[in-house]
Amino acid sequence: MIHEVDEGLRLLLVEAGLQESGVDLVFDAPTKDWSARRNAPTISVFLHRIREDASRRRTGAAEEHDAEGVVIGRRTPPRWYELTYLVTAWTNRPQDEHRLLSEALRCLVRSDALPAHMHTGSLAELGLTVEIEAAGPGTDGPSASDVWSALGGELKAAIDLRVWAPLAGERTAAGPPVTEGLVVRSAPGTDGDGTDGDGTGPGRRLRYDGASDPGGQGFAAQRQRQLPPGRRRRGGAAR
Known part of the structure; x- marks a missing residue:
């Protein structure tokens, strides 16, 4: 996300024409x-x-769907970060630096x-x-003199630029909906209990009528069960 914000700011300054006169844009x-x-x-x-804007943090997850409306994944909400830049102009004359800085400021305050x-x-x-704020009110971050001291240089006119950008949440894939019943296989017998089978056979698939469309409640929905011949339901005639 950070490099994408860098590219957006570069495009913003290029569109303002700051490179047309041979000015280099660097980070x-x-x-x-x-x-x-x-x-x-x-x-x-x-x-x-770089610091997180904790006031925008959200919980939960949003579903992602394919063209047919089937859930294919879930993504956590994005987290927002405040990126603070120091924008400076460099030439051989202070007057030219101020002119460049003025053009950069005009470009950056043109939109929020x-x-x-x-x-x-x-x-x-x-x-x-992606919000931007140029030369706005002071924040609780490091002062300009602290930044220049860390850089090992002398204090210089600069624009404080802040950007609020989202970092995409984590995505987890979701499996396709269940449309078939369970498969039951027998396990190998132990202690001579008479159980046969090695558990590798085709097994018995538990199916329901209309298994390809289990409905809103899926396989948890109640279904009519076919009774053996001669048995009857409580309160009903024999079948």
Whole structure:
């Protein structure tokens, strides 16, 4: 899911035209060594924090059906995560950096969600809204100075970008519905009790009339049982 969010953000910035003038879009950590090797105007979108949004956690499982409506699997609900990025611009002049940062900010605040046509992989399959927030109110996460200290660089103008994205739940396959009765086989006799058979024969299949369509209650439903000749049901005539 994380790499799919990366790709969505890349497509969002590319669509805004930030690469048309030779600007590089990267997801590298803007460390001191990295900045020294940079040789072109660059926008860095660095992911530095991932945490679950526990308020959106759900329990249970949803059924998956095939084209005929038969249950083929069950999937647990997706879990939502908040991804925090540090967006910075890098050129040889502060004025150019601010211009690039302004263009990136204009692009990121244009919408409150990542456009659906930029979803790939599991994000596209789930079809859920991926919210984004650029330069929003402060959070309880690490401060900008803490992030830059960890990167070993000097404090620099940056956009705090947060994304809320779903991680697809686990899927378990479901077997086909039961349409046949049980098969009973005899077991090998022990202690000379007279039981015969080795348990490998075809056995006896317990069937019900209309076994191919057991109905809503399946094989638990009550069915009429054929009585032997001469026997009669309680309160009825002999058959």
